[in-house]
Amino acid sequence: MTPAPTVRIEGLGLRYGRTAALDDVSLAFGDGVTGLLGRNGAGKTTLLRIVATAMAPDRGTLSVLGHDPGTAAGRLEVRRRLGYLPQDPGFYRRFTAFEFVEYVAILQEFGHRRERRAEVLRVLAAVGLADAAKKKIKALSGGMRQRVALAAALVGDPALLVLDEPTVGLDPEQRLRFRELIAGLGEGRTVLLSTHQTEDVMSLCHRVAVLDQGKVRFEGTPTELARLADGRVWSAPARAEGALAAWRTGAGTYRNVGTPPPGADLVEPTLEDGYLMLVDTSAEAVSA
Amino acid sequence: MSRVVFALARVEGMRLLRHPLTIAAVLLMAGPVLYGWLFGDGLPRFGLLHEPPRGLQLAMQLVLGGAALIAANFAVLRARRFGTEQQFAVLVLPERLRVAALLLALVPVALVGALLAVIYVGVLAFAPGAVGRLDPYEVATVPVLVLLMGGVGVLLGRLWRSVVVAPLLVVVSGAILLVFASVQAATDSFVPYAMTVDITDPMFLPPPQALLTWPSGLHLLYLTGLAALIGVAALAVRGGRSTRVLVAGAVSLVLTVAAVVVQTASTRDGLRTAAARQQPALQTCRVVERVTYCAFEEFVPWIDEWSAVTQGVLREMPPELTNRPLAVRQRAIAGTRGALGDPAGVPVAKWRADDAAAGTPGAVGIGTRWGDGTETGFAARLAYTLITGDPAALSTLCGGLGVVVTWIAGQATPLTRAGLERIDAMSFGGVSFPEGEIGAGILVPDAEISLATALLSRPTAEVGARVRENWTELTAEGTTLPRAAELLGLPAPKVVDDGWSCR
Numbered sequence: 001m002t003p004a005p006t007v008r009i010e011g012l013g014l015r016y017g018r019t020a021a022l023d024d025v026s027l028a029f030g031d032g033v034t035g036l037l038g039r040n041g042a043g044k045t046t047l048l049r050i051v052a053t054a055m056a057p058d059r060g061t062l063s064v065l066g067h068d069p070g071t072a073a074g075r076l077e078v079r080r081r082l083g084y085l086p087q088d089p090g091f092y093r094r095f096t097a098f099e100f101v102e103y104v105a106i107l108q109e110f111g112h113r114r115e116r117r118a119e120v121l122r123v124l125a126a127v128g129l130a131d132a133a134k135k136k137i138k139a140l141s142g143g144m145r146q147r148v149a150l151a152a153a154l155v156g157d158p159a160l161l162v163l164d165e166p167t168v169g170l171d172p173e174q175r176l177r178f179r180e181l182i183a184g185l186g187e188g189r190t191v192l193l194s195t196h197q198t199e200d201v202m203s204l205c206h207r208v209a210v211l212d213q214g215k216v217r218f219e220g221t222p223t224e225l226a227r228l229a230d231g232r233v234w235s236a237p238a239r240a241e242g243a244l245a246a247w248r249t250g251a252g253t254y255r256n257v258g259t260p261p262p263g264a265d266l267v268e269p270t271l272e273d274g275y276l277m278l279v280d281t282s283a284e285a286v287s288a
Numbered sequence: 289m290s291r292v293v294f295a296l297a298r299v300e301g302m303r304l305l306r307h308p309l310t311i312a313a314v315l316l317m318a319g320p321v322l323y324g325w326l327f328g329d330g331l332p333r334f335g336l337l338h339e340p341p342r343g344l345q346l347a348m349q350l351v352l353g354g355a356a357l358i359a360a361n362f363a364v365l366r367a368r369r370f371g372t373e374q375q376f377a378v379l380v381l382p383e384r385l386r387v388a389a390l391l392l393a394l395v396p397v398a399l400v401g402a403l404l405a406v407i408y409v410g411v412l413a414f415a416p417g418a419v420g421r422l423d424p425y426e427v428a429t430v431p432v433l434v435l436l437m438g439g440v441g442v443l444l445g446r447l448w449r450s451v452v453v454a455p456l457l458v459v460v461s462g463a464i465l466l467v468f469a470s471v472q473a474a475t476d477s478f479v480p481y482a483m484t485v486d487i488t489d490p491m492f493l494p495p496p497q498a499l500l501t502w503p504s505g506l507h508l509l510y511l512t513g514l515a516a517l518i519g520v521a522a523l524a525v526r527g528g529r530s531t532r533v534l535v536a537g538a539v540s541l542v543l544t545v546a547a548v549v550v551q552t553a554s555t556r557d558g559l560r561t562a563a564a565r566q567q568p569a570l571q572t573c574r575v576v577e578r579v580t581y582c583a584f585e586e587f588v589p590w591i592d593e594w595s596a597v598t599q600g601v602l603r604e605m606p607p608e609l610t611n612r613p614l615a616v617r618q619r620a621i622a623g624t625r626g627a628l629g630d631p632a633g634v635p636v637a638k639w640r641a642d643d644a645a646a647g648t649p650g651a652v653g654i655g656t657r658w659g660d661g662t663e664t665g666f667a668a669r670l671a672y673t674l675i676t677g678d679p680a681a682l683s684t685l686c687g688g689l690g691v692v693v694t695w696i697a698g699q700a701t702p703l704t705r706a707g708l709e710r711i712d713a714m715s716f717g718g719v720s721f722p723e724g725e726i727g728a729g730i731l732v733p734d735a736e737i738s739l740a741t742a743l744l745s746r747p748t749a750e751v752g753a754r755v756r757e758n759w760t761e762l763t764a765e766g767t768t769l770p771r772a773a774e775l776l777g778l779p780a781p782k783v784v785d786d787g788w789s790c791r
Contacts, residue, residue: 052378079380090371103299107379107386111291152375 004066005030006160006190007051012060014046021046022057023214033186035205035222036194037275042211044194045087045164051192052084052162065160078160080109083153087164087194089146093138097129097148100137104152123151127181143174150181161191167200179204198272208271212279222271229269229277234260244280292381293389300393304359304438310397313355317347317404325411334590334658335412336419339494341426344408345485348401348430350465353437354458356397360438361454363390364445384523384530387442391519394438398431405430417593417658419586420497425504432511433484439518446525481551484511494656496584496620498570503551510547516540567620567639568646580615580648587618590658597663600700601670604752606759609674615648616670620656640679650679664707665721665729667697672730675763683730684718688767688775690736692755694719695743699751705744712737735769735781742778751776 005028012025022043036044049055050062053069065081067074092100101120110116124133127147137145146166153161163182167175175197183204185191195201201208202222210218210225218225235253239246243258257273260266304310325331364387367373405427412418444454465485486502495501517540523533573582576595583591594616602610619639643651652670655662671693673679685693698708712719719737722729732740743751758775761767770780 049374054374054378076380079378082378084375084378086374088371089375090367090373092366092370092372099299104376104379106292106296106299107376107381109292109380111295113295116295149375 006065007192008061008063009047009051010061012047012050012057012062014050014055014057020214022050025060025211025214025216027209027216027219029190029192029207031186031188031190032206033182033191033193033204035201035208036192036211037196037198037201037208037225038194038211039279040196043214044211047211048084048162048164048192048194049086051160052082053078054084054086080156081159083155083158083161085149085153085161085163085166087168089149089152091137091145091148094136096134096136097124097140097144097151098133100148101151101155105155108156110155119155120151123154126154127151128177141174143170143177146170146174146178147181150178154185159189161185161189163191164194165196166193167195167197175200198270198275202271210275210278217278225274225278226269226271227274229257229273231266232260232277233257233269233273234264234266236265240264245276293385293392296381296386296389297392297395300363300390301396304356304363304393304397305400307355307359307362309355309359310352310400313352314400314404316351318407321408331415332412333415334417334419334593335415336494336656337409337413337422338420338426338497338500338586341405341409341423341429342486344405345426345429345433346465348405349433349437349484350458350462352397352401352404353434354462356394356434356438357441357444357458358454359397360390360394360441361445362451363393364442365449365451368449369451383526384533387446387523390442391439391522394435394442397438398434401434402427402431417590419589421586423504425508429485429504429508429511432508432515436484436511436515436518439515439522443518443522443525446522481507481510481555482548484514496570496618496656497586498584499565499567499620501555503555506547506551506554510544510551513540513544513547517544566642566645568617568642568648571618573648578614580613580651582615582617582646582648582651584618584620584656587656593658593663594654594666597667597700597704598670600704601667601674601696604696604699604748604755605671605674606756612674614674615643615651616654616666617643617646617648617651618656619653643679650677652679659703659707661707661711663701664697664704664711667700667704668693668721668730668732671696685730685732686736687769688762688764688772690732691739691743691769691772691776692762693730694732694737694740695751695755697721698740698744699748708737708741708744712741739769739773739776739778739781743776 007027007029009025009027012022013020014022025043025047036047038044046055050057050069051064053064053075056070062069064078067077069075069078092103095103098120101124102116105116105120110119121130121133124130127150129144129147129151132140132144137148140148146169150163150166153163166182167178170178179200182191182193186204186206193200193205205222208218208220208222208225209216218228234240234256235249236256237253239254240256240258240261243256245258246254246256249255255267256264257276362369367376409422409427413422440457441454444457465483481503486507517537520533520537520540524537567584568582571582571584572588573580574588574591575581576591577599579595579598581591581594583594598614598616617639621635639653640649643649650673652666652673654666669679672685675689675693684690694708698705708719715734718731718733720729720731754776755762762772762775767775773780
């Protein structure tokens with residue numbers, strides 16, 4: 001028997017004035033890391049905020065961890081088992097890492113001092129910040145601060161973790177370390193990860209959804225997303241006319257994405273190619 | 289849930305205590321006092337235990353309360369200031385309980401205020417010469433004021449999401465308090481009771497306990513109600529209006545309004561009664577070395593101090609002046625609300641009539657403070673009364689009489705001499721020695737004070753001999769300052785017409 005999805009969204013819609021931020025979005029996520037891909041303004045953050053109970057949709061139904069966030073009681077139950085790392089998390093710079101996470105732990109109802117301190121130490125250790133617990137946040141690097149925010153989101157061992165572009169602004173090494181962390185978090189819980197980084201999706205996510213202009217354009221596995229570009233990527237000595245995108249590779253040939261000419265030298269598509277095909281051809285939502 | 293609220297309150301409380309503004313406020317409150325005690329004049333002497341908390345309350349409200357207001361406001365707005373609103377909005381503890389925790393977090397800061405007040409009053413109580421009975425309500429008012437101000441900070445943060453508002457309010461409210469302090473409110477108005485601190489009361493003229501009409505207990509109840517009302521308002525805004533909160537708000541409002549109404553009504557009667565009372569009937573008289581001293585009950589221990597000054601004055605008087613019956617009677621303005629600085633508001637005529645009725649006609653008045661120059665004022669009025677035969681009226685003493693009166697007052701005891709230097713340093717144009725510490729009394733221009741000060745630097749016996757030798761001329765009306773200087777063997781001072789209308 002297939003377990004019920006952690007998050008089930010049906011016909012969700014939200015407008016900001018005349019603009020539809022989300023338009024009839026239906027999705028379901030279960031355990032493991034699910035990626036949300038899309039351009040800026042595609043509706044990813046809005047969708048994550050709704051799932052994280054930070055805002056309410058105009059229409060549609062939503063079930064998170066078996067509860068309806070539309071009711072106060074449901075919202076409370078969701079929040080008890082939710083970890084949320086927003087796109088641009090704030091920090092109390094004069095707090096130490098420990099103090100900041102402890103503050104979050106209190107707001108997550110860790111009333112017992114001993115339990116709370118143990119939990120804070122656990123999550124700080126989980127993100128590799130055990131040695132930096134006593135450092136003021138203002139003295140930490142960007143990557144370390146992001147890990148503090150992740151530690152705060154991990155307080156209470158949440159069943160659902162909502163991460164909105166957690167690797168933005170990190171240098172390559174920090175991004176790799178963060179990726180390593182997130183990979184470990186997907187075991188036994190649902191992680192919803194919004195990102196611009198297709199490498200993050202490829203290496204972390206077992207499922208991916210693509211949002212474009214508030215609509216779901218794709219939902220499936222990363223491999224299935226890549227396959228959307230099957231037969232649409234070819235190598236040529238020059239940039240092909242009419243290609244959606246083309247760039248010179250290190251080998252000196254051009255990698256073209258689009259409609260290949262007859263007899264073209266087709267190459268294996270990547271997830272990036274599939275994503276490009278999807279959003280640039282304004283295709284209708286494709287279900288894998 | 290309550291455990292979580294207390295955990296948050298503990299964290300926020302620690303942060304409020306460690307806030308630079310709180311630390312600065314504590315240092316500002318304790319620093320100058322400690323410095324004065326350790327390196328200045330030493331421990332305060334002749335403290336009035338029923339009075340000092342009033343000044344302390346005002347300072348605490350403005351300084352520690354102001355710090356609590358701003359720090360609490362910053363704490364409420366912390367999530368906004370540091371951009372954590374999004375991530376904290378989805379955490380479990382409801383907003384109203386976070387606000388409740390912050391209100392609770394003000395308690396440690398209030399306790400620091402209470403501690404400072406207790407230390408201050410404690411030192412005052414154990415210092416030499418302390419009189420009066422400590423009013424625990426007045427001391428308890430200090431932490432409640434700090435709570436109240438902190439609550440205002442929380443409420444402001446809930447109403448306006450700008451960190452500029454709180455510091456502005458502290459400045460504006462400080463200015464308003466100072467303006468009110470200089471405006472005399474009607475004695476039966478509700479205004480003094482609706483203020484946080486009774487600043488309409490002239491703080492440097494403390495009443496004796498028998499005439500003290502300030503309803504400190506009711507006022508504390510009013511402040512507690514007001515603090516609760518502000519706390520409830522902070523909880524209720526932005527969606528926190530639960531039934532319990534609304535009921536608490538209604539109870540606080542009723543309590544606050546009722547406390548003001550009852551204070552006003554009860555004190556109105558008390559003031560009338562106090563004003564009508566014959567002050568001598570409230571006093572105890574003692575005769576020391578042929579001088580009768582009458583003091584309000586708690587001030588009786590000061591009679592020895594008064595006697596020492598009296599004897600110092602009598603020592604330099606011609607014997608014929610010291611043989612008359614002499615009485616010293618304590619003055620107070622009933623109900624504590626004399627018209628500050630307005631001689632018409634000081635009941636001199638009533639005092640004189642009371643003196644006569646009590647069998648001490650022409651008594652020399654003495655106030656309800658001692659030390660810091662008041663002893664010099666008493667000595668000067670005593671000398672003037674002995675010389676002229678009249679209790680000190682509103683008059684300016686120029687020429688020889690002014691010099692003699694000031695010199696005799698200054699030489700009476702080491703305290704009167706130090707007091708003269710002290711009040712001279714703080715005065716401009718002349719030195720005033722008012723009766724009852726405000727209003728009517730004598731005033732000696734600067735030129736006469738300078739000459740008297742020059743005399744004080746010479747051996748007392750030598751100056752005393754010259755004074756007695758030339759007594760009649762020196763104390764006669766019309767003896768000019770240059771002539772007085774000549775008689776006393778001093779260089780003639782430069783005479784400047786400074787506009788004084790001399791006696």
